[in-house]
Each structure stands twice: as structure tokens, then as C-alpha cells.
Amino acid sequence: MEQKIDIKSLTLEELKKKLNTKGEKAFRAKQMYEWMHVKLAESFDDMTNLSKNFREKCRQWYSYTTLRTVRVQESAIDGTRKFLFALEDGNVVESVWMRYKHGNSVCISSQVGCRMGCSFCASTLDGLERNLTPSEMLEQIYEITRLTGERVSNVVVMGTGEPMDNYEHLLRFIKLLTDENGLHISQRNLTVSTCGIVPRMRQLAEEHLQITLALSLHATTDEKRKRLMPIANRYSIRELMEVCDYYFSQTGRRITFEYSLVGGVNDTDEDAQELAGLARPLCCHINLIPVNPIKERNYVQSDASRIKRFKNKLEKNGINVTIRREMGRDIDGACGQLRRRFVEGDPLQEEE
Numbered sequence: 001m002e003q004k005i006d007i008k009s010l011t012l013e014e015l016k017k018k019l020n021t022k023g024e025k026a027f028r029a030k031q032m033y034e035w036m037h038v039k040l041a042e043s044f045d046d047m048t049n050l051s052k053n054f055r056e057k058c059r060q061w062y063s064y065t066t067l068r069t070v071r072v073q074e075s076a077i078d079g080t081r082k083f084l085f086a087l088e089d090g091n092v093v094e095s096v097w098m099r100y101k102h103g104n105s106v107c108i109s110s111q112v113g114c115r116m117g118c119s120f121c122a123s124t125l126d127g128l129e130r131n132l133t134p135s136e137m138l139e140q141i142y143e144i145t146r147l148t149g150e151r152v153s154n155v156v157v158m159g160t161g162e163p164m165d166n167y168e169h170l171l172r173f174i175k176l177l178t179d180e181n182g183l184h185i186s187q188r189n190l191t192v193s194t195c196g197i198v199p200r201m202r203q204l205a206e207e208h209l210q211i212t213l214a215l216s217l218h219a220t221t222d223e224k225r226k227r228l229m230p231i232a233n234r235y236s237i238r239e240l241m242e243v244c245d246y247y248f249s250q251t252g253r254r255i256t257f258e259y260s261l262v263g264g265v266n267d268t269d270e271d272a273q274e275l276a277g278l279a280r281p282l283c284c285h286i287n288l289i290p291v292n293p294i295k296e297r298n299y300v301q302s303d304a305s306r307i308k309r310f311k312n313k314l315e316k317n318g319i320n321v322t323i324r325r326e327m328g329r330d331i332d333g334a335c336g337q338l339r340r341r342f343v344e345g346d347p348l349q350e351e352e
């Protein structure tokens, strides 16, 4: 059987063309697009201004991506909510909803699992299962909007997966999410985080988007970085700094460096000094993340005084730096922890 077209991954122009070949008028496409991406319809049947007959035809032509909410955990500390969603093929992904003063932020996954192998990260322990489609990325935001009843203003692609390893779908997702005919989230309110796949970062720079690019740096020398991140065997820190500079030159957007502080591994005064040296020539901002320990590894967080000292050292060097507030620590906050517990058959399955 021929595979149905994933309607929610089509741009408005593409949908117009597809419907045109079926003899449908352009305004139909506009109506449907609005149902999907603005009114967040959950099925073709929600689209009440389309005839029953037409809705039936749509069901035959197209697949309509939806997610099933398997689990919601809410932090008693800060109200952060973590969602576990089942995809149509039974795989599960996790997304996080955070409330900040400036609006609600959602962190989404871009893949089921991950093949990058970072040693401190729970998402990669079982490798990559598959890429998410653009509609599956969007639907994480749409479903959270339906469930919370609140508008999402910021999106970060920092959940499970390496977005640059799913580049085509990522770009399409960005196009749809920021489209003025859709949810219309500002490009400036979207951040994409990468472990540092240099050719894709270069390609992204050439798209001339206004999104924020975040680089997971985590170490200041190639040798140290290789111990934490296998991708460091492919691309050197020098190449990374060059491509970050290129991204800024092409987009005018300041780069974010993410640096997870791991006790006794990358948190010395010398590390801070080297990090300042790397950051100084670039237009960037550093986000320090106290590592979130996972049970499969022995990594520990740097203690609070060490984190403060590290931050001070950077600031004395004129670097713009923040410490990421730890949200949802009590609800498996670290990337991939909730999904992993679920897949491993932790009792949380039975609570359903």
C-alpha cells in the first residue's frame, strides 16, 4: 500500500499544490492549514467547516500525526512539567514545559534516542531508534498547548536527539513553527542546540535564520572533550570556533555555549581560564549547567562554591555568563531520564 502523506509536515504552499491536483481550491488548503497549525485541531473531524465527504477523502489521502500522552510529571518545586508522549509506532519521546517570567518555554526532542554517545547523557545510552518527523516535533508543542491551555512563547530543541543529525526535518519544523500562517513563534524565540556537527552548522548559517544556535562545548581542549563527547573525534574545537564565528557573521545572532560542569572533570580554574580564552574573540554567551547526574555514570555535580568561582572567573575576563536554573530536578529533569525509565519497564508504566 502506498504510504499516506503526512499532512502536518507540509508547508501551506505544498498543501495548496497537493489539493490542487485533487481539484480542490487554494482556500481549502488555507482553511485546513489554519485548523492544523493555529486552532490545533486533533483530527480531520474537528474541521467543522469542511464537508463530511471531503474530510473522508482527506483521511484516505493523508496521515494526521497525533501524540498520545502517556505520562505527565509536575515538579513540586517550580511547576515544571515533563511529558512522555507515545508516537503512532509505539515509540515514546519526552518534552518539558517550563514557566518563566517572560513566558512559557517548551523543550522538545528531535529524535527517538540519539547516536552521539555523550558520556553524561541518558538519551544516548540505547543509541538512535529513528528521526522524528517535522509534524512529530510540532505536535509536542501543540499537544502541550492543548493540555496546559497556555500559549508557548519559547521553544528549545534540547530534548532527546541531535537536531543536526535530523537536519532536513529540523529545517521544515522551523519553517512551520515560525510561519505567520501557523503558530507564528518568532525565530528569535527558538534555540537549537547541537553537540557540534560542523558542516550542518555551516549549512544552518547559510539559511540566514534569526534562531539562536547553542553549542554544547563542555570542555576547552580536544583531548578533554573527547573524553566526554565522541563527536570531538570528528571535529576539533578550532573548527567549532570558526563555524560559530561564521554563524554570527551570516546571521548577526550571538552564539550560546553550553558548558555542563562536572565535578573534578571540567571545573578547575584552568578550565575557566581556557574557556574565557575561547569565548573572548566571539560574540557569545556562556550558559553553565550543573551536570545532572544519571545513575548509569559516576559523574557528580561541581559544588556550589566551585560553580560560583568558575562563573566569577569568566566574568572577570569580560565574558557574558549565566548559570542555568535547574528546573524540575525532582521529575527526572536530565535529558532522556524519564523516557529511559519508561522503556526499561520501571513501575511508572503500571501507574497508567
Ligand code: SAH
Pocket (backbone or CB within 6 Å): 116, 118, 120, 121, 122, 157, 158, 159, 160, 161, 162, 163, 193, 194, 195, 196, 214, 215, 216, 258, 260, 289, 290, 291, 292, 293, 294, 334, 335
Ligand atoms: N544533541 C544536542 C541537544 C540535546 S542535549 C546537544 O548535544 O546539544 C541538550 C543539552 O543538555 C546539551 O548541552 C547536553 O550536552 C546537555 N546534557 C545532556 N545530559 C546532561 C546531563 N545529564 N547534565 C547536564 N547537561 C546535560
